Amino acid sequence: MTTAVSRVGAVAAPARRVxxxxxxxxxxxLFLSPALLFFCxxxxxxxxxxxxxxxxxxxxxxxxxxxWAGFSNFGDVLSFDGTFVKPILVNTLLFAFGSVxxxxxxxxxxxxxxxxxxFQGFWRVLYFLPVVATVVAIxxxxxxxxxxxxxxxxxxxxxxxxxxxxxxxxxxxxxxxTVVHAWASIGGAVLILTAGLKAIPEMYYEAAxxxxxxxxxxFWSITLPLLRPALLFVLITQxxxxxxxxxxxxxxxxxxxxxxATNVAAFEMYQRAFKFGAWGTASAMAMVLFVIILAIxxxxxxxxxxxxxxxx
Amino acid sequence: MRIAxxxxxxxxxxxxxxxxxxxxxxxxxSGGGKVELTLLSHYSDGPSKDGLDKMISEWxxxxxxxxxxxxxxxxxxxxxxxxxxxxxxxxxDIVSAYGLWGGQLMKANVVAKVPxxxxxxxxxxxxxxxxxxxxxxDTLLGYPTELNxxxxxxxxKILAAAGINKPPTTWAxxxxxxxxxxxxxxxxxxxxxxxxxxxxxDNKSVHPFLSLLDSAGGKFLAPDGTAQFDNxxxxxxxxxxxxxxxxxxxxxxxxxxxxxxxxxxxxxIQAGWWIGSLKTQMKDKYSDVGVTAIPGPTAGSKGSxxxxxxxxxxxxxxxxxEAWKFLTWMxxxxxxxxxxxxxxxxxxxxxxxxxxxxxxxxxxxxxxDPNLAPIYEAATYAMPEPNQPxxxxxxxxLHNAIMTVLADGKNPDDxxxxxAKAVKPQ
Numbered sequence: 001m002t003t004a005v006s007r008v009g010a011v012a013a014p015a016r017r018v019x020x021x022x023x024x025x026x027x028x029x030l031f032l033s034p035a036l037l038f039f040c041x042x043x044x045x046x047x048x049x050x051x052x053x054x055x056x057x058x059x060x061x062x063x064x065x066x067x068w069a070g071f072s073n074f075g076d077v078l079s080f081d082g083t084f085v086k087p088i089l090v091n092t093l094l095f096a097f098g099s100v101x102x103x104x105x106x107x108x109x110x111x112x113x114x115x116x117x118x119f120q121g122f123w124r125v126l127y128f129l130p131v132v133a134t135v136v137a138i139x140x141x142x143x144x145x146x147x148x149x150x151x152x153x154x155x156x157x158x159x160x161x162x163x164x165x166x167x168x169x170x171x172x173x174x175x176x177x178t179v180v181h182a183w184a185s186i187g188g189a190v191l192i193l194t195a196g197l198k199a200i201p202e203m204y205y206e207a208a209x210x211x212x213x214x215x216x217x218x219f220w221s222i223t224l225p226l227l228r229p230a231l232l233f234v235l236i237t238q239x240x241x242x243x244x245x246x247x248x249x250x251x252x253x254x255x256x257x258x259x260x261a262t263n264v265a266a267f268e269m270y271q272r273a274f275k276f277g278a279w280g281t282a283s284a285m286a287m288v289l290f291v292i293i294l295a296i297x298x299x300x301x302x303x304x305x306x307x308x309x310x311x312x
Numbered sequence: 313m314r315i316a317x318x319x320x321x322x323x324x325x326x327x328x329x330x331x332x333x334x335x336x337x338x339x340x341x342s343g344g345g346k347v348e349l350t351l352l353s354h355y356s357d358g359p360s361k362d363g364l365d366k367m368i369s370e371w372x373x374x375x376x377x378x379x380x381x382x383x384x385x386x387x388x389x390x391x392x393x394x395x396x397x398x399x400x401x402x403x404x405d406i407v408s409a410y411g412l413w414g415g416q417l418m419k420a421n422v423v424a425k426v427p428x429x430x431x432x433x434x435x436x437x438x439x440x441x442x443x444x445x446x447x448x449x450d451t452l453l454g455y456p457t458e459l460n461x462x463x464x465x466x467x468x469k470i471l472a473a474a475g476i477n478k479p480p481t482t483w484a485x486x487x488x489x490x491x492x493x494x495x496x497x498x499x500x501x502x503x504x505x506x507x508x509x510x511x512x513x514d515n516k517s518v519h520p521f522l523s524l525l526d527s528a529g530g531k532f533l534a535p536d537g538t539a540q541f542d543n544x545x546x547x548x549x550x551x552x553x554x555x556x557x558x559x560x561x562x563x564x565x566x567x568x569x570x571x572x573x574x575x576x577x578x579x580x581i582q583a584g585w586w587i588g589s590l591k592t593q594m595k596d597k598y599s600d601v602g603v604t605a606i607p608g609p610t611a612g613s614k615g616s617x618x619x620x621x622x623x624x625x626x627x628x629x630x631x632x633x634e635a636w637k638f639l640t641w642m643x644x645x646x647x648x649x650x651x652x653x654x655x656x657x658x659x660x661x662x663x664x665x666x667x668x669x670x671x672x673x674x675x676x677x678x679x680x681d682p683n684l685a686p687i688y689e690a691a692t693y694a695m696p697e698p699n700q701p702x703x704x705x706x707x708x709x710l711h712n713a714i715m716t717v718l719a720d721g722k723n724p725d726d727x728x729x730x731x732a733k734a735v736k737p738q
Contacts, residue, residue, distance in 0.1 A: 060398070157499050
C-alpha cells in the first residue's frame with residue numbers, strides 16, 4: 001500500500017514539474033528574448049542572407065538587381081583555374097596552422113616558465129600587452145622592423161647576411177606575417193594556460209619528485225596531460241581566429257601581396273564584396289570557409305573526446 | 313512556389329539584419345523648404361579640401377535654400393565608406409568617385425543617369441581623355457573632375473652622373489639609363505633604383521605597365537570587358553619590365569613616393585599629381601626633377617594612361633534636381649577674371665589637369681612649370697583607363713600577373729595568359 005502510494009506520488013511529482021514548467025515557460029522566454037533577439041538579428045539572419053547571396057549575382061545596394069546564380073559562384077570559387085583554392089585557401093590554412101603551432105608552443109613554454117617565476121602578475125601583464133595593443137600598431141611596428149633598412153635586416157647585415165625582403169619576397173612574406181600573428185596571440189593563450197597550470201594539484205609533482213622524476217619527465221607526464229583541456233580550448237580558439245584573421249595582413253602588406261603570397265580567405269572575401277561589388281562570390285567564399293572551420297573544429301573535438309578530454 | 317516564398321522571406325529577414333533595406337534614401341535632409349545636400353569625397357586635406365570648401369561656402373551663401381555639406385574620407389577609405397553608407401541607406405546625395413569604380417557603381421544602381429541636357433554639354437566641353445575615364449559603355453557617370461596622365465619623372469643629376477644628358481626616348485634608351493643608374497651596396501641593399509615601375513595605392517604595378525602597353529600600341533580591355541593585353545604588345549611591354557627586374561634595375565620593394573625625393577630613385581613612371589608633392593617635399597632640389605613622355609619601343613612612339621574622377625548624383629537621393637543644380641554651378645561658374653572655371657582652377661592649383669577643354673587650353677598658354685607640359689600633352693594621346701563592370705577585378709588580376717614577373721621572375725607570356733584567363737566580362 002505504502003509502495004503504491006509512493007508510486008502514485010512519484011508519478012505525480014514529474015507531472016507537477018511539467019505543469020510548473022509550462023506556466024513558467026512564457027516568463028523564461030520573455031527573459032531570454034533580448035539575448036535571442038540579438039542572436040537572431042546579428043547571427044542567424046545575416047547567416048541566412050549570406051546563404052541566399054552565395055547563390056546569387058548581386059552588386060550590392062539595390063535588391064532589384066539580385067539575380068539567381070545557382071551554383072556558379074561556388075564553381076568560380078572552387079575552380080582550380082582561379083586563385084581562391086590556390087594560393088588563397090592554401091595560404092589561409094598555412095597561416096592558421098603556422099600561427100596556432102607557434103603560438104601554442106610559445107605560450108606553453110612561456111606559461112610554464114612564468115609558473116616558476118616570482119612576480120607572475122608582472123610577467124603575465126607583459127605577455128598580455130600585445131593582445132591589448134591594436135593590430136594597426138603591431139603591424140606597423142613589425143613592418144618597420146622587416147623593412148630592407150629595418151632592425152632585423154640591420155642585425156642580419158651585422159652578422160654578414162645579405163638583406164632579406166621579408167614582406168616583398170613571396171617566399172618569405174607569409175612566414176613573416178605568420179610569426180607576427182603568433183607573437184601577437186601568445187598573450188591570450190598564456191593567460192588561459194597559466195590558469196590551467198594553477199589548477200594542477202601540487203601533490204602530483206611532489207609524488208613524482210619522490211619517485212626521482214626530473215623536470216622534463218614531470219612536464220611530459222604530468223603538466224602536459226593535465227593541461228589538455230586548456231590546450232584544447234587554446235587550439236580551437238586560436239585556429240578559428242587564424243582562419244578568420246586578415247587585419248594584420250592588410251596593415252603589413254596592404255593588398256595581400258606580393259602576388260597573393262599573403263592573401264587569405266577572409267581578406268579575399270572583403271575585397272570581393274567591398275572593392276569589386278561581387279557579393280555573391282564573397283558569400284560563396286564565406287560558406288566554403290564556414291564549412292572548413294566547422295570540419296576542423298569538429299575534428300579537433302573528436303580527437304580530444306577520444307582521449308577523454310572536454311573543453312568545459 | 314514554396315521555395316521562392318522562402319527565398320523572399322530569407323532575403324527580407326537578412327536585409328532587416330544587415331540594414332540594407334534601411335529606407336533606401338540618402339542622408340540628406342529637408343525642413344522648412346530648405347534642402348541639405350551631402351557631398352562625399354576624398355578631398356580631405358590641403359589645397360584640395362580648401363578649394364572645395366571655398367566653392368561650397370560660396371554656393372551656400374548664394375543659395376540659402378539648398379545647402380551643401382561636405383563629407384570627407386581618405387582615398388583609401390572612399391569606396392568602402394561609399395559602399396557601407398549606401399548599404400545602410402545613408403549614401404551621400406553627391407558622390408565623388410574614381411572612374412574605375414564607375415562600372416560597378418552603375419551596375420549596382422548607385423549613380424543616377426546624367427540628365428540629357430547636362431550630358432550633352434559635358435560631352436561637348438570636356439577633353440576626350442577625361443570623358444573616356446568616366447564613361448562606361450555609352451553611359452556618362454557624372455562631371456569629370458580630376459584628370460591624371462602618366463609620364464616619366466627623372467632625376468637630372470643622377471642621369472648626368474651616369475653620363476646621360478638627355479631623357480630616354482625609346483625603350484632601349486630607357487633600359488640602358490635604368491641599368492646605368494642603379495646602385496647597390498655590398499650587402500645587396502639598393503641605394504639608387506634605376507627605374508621605378510610601381511606607384512603607391514591600389515594595384516600599384518598596373519598603371520605604369522598600361523602606360524608602356526599604350527606606348528607599344530596595345531590595349532587593356534575591349535568594350536565588352538574581355539582581356540586585350542595577352543598579345544604581342546602586352547608580352548613585349550611585360551618582357552621589357554621583366555628584363556629590368558632580372559637586371560635588378562627595378563625593385564618593387566622601393567617606394568618611389570618616399571625614395572625619389574632623396575635621390576633613391578633615378579626614374580619613375582608616375583601620374584602628374586606627383587609634381588605637386590615633389591615641389592613641396594624637395595623645395596630647392598625640385599630643380600633636379602625633369603619630366604618627359606613615357607617612351608615607346610621605337611623612336612617617336614610614346615604612351616600614357618589617363619584616369620579620372622567624377623562627381624555624380626546618388627540614384628537614391630531625394631533631391632537629385634538640386635544636386636545637379638549644384639554640380640552644374642560648381643563645374644561651370646568662372647573665376648573672377650572669367651578666364652577659367654573655378655573647378656578648373658581648383659584642380660590646376662593642385663597640379664592636376666583641368667578636364668574641361670577650354671580650361672586646359674587656357675592653362676597651356678602659360679604653364680608655370682615646364683614639367684607640366686608633358687603632363688598636359690599626354691592628355692591628348694593617353695589611353696583612358698577602362699571602367700566597365702569587372703574592370704577593377706581585371707586590373708587586380710593583371711597586377712598579380714605583373715608582380716609574378718617583377719618579384720618572382722615568372723615568364724611574362726605565362727603570367728599574361730593566366731591574367732587573361734582570370735578576366736571575366738560582366
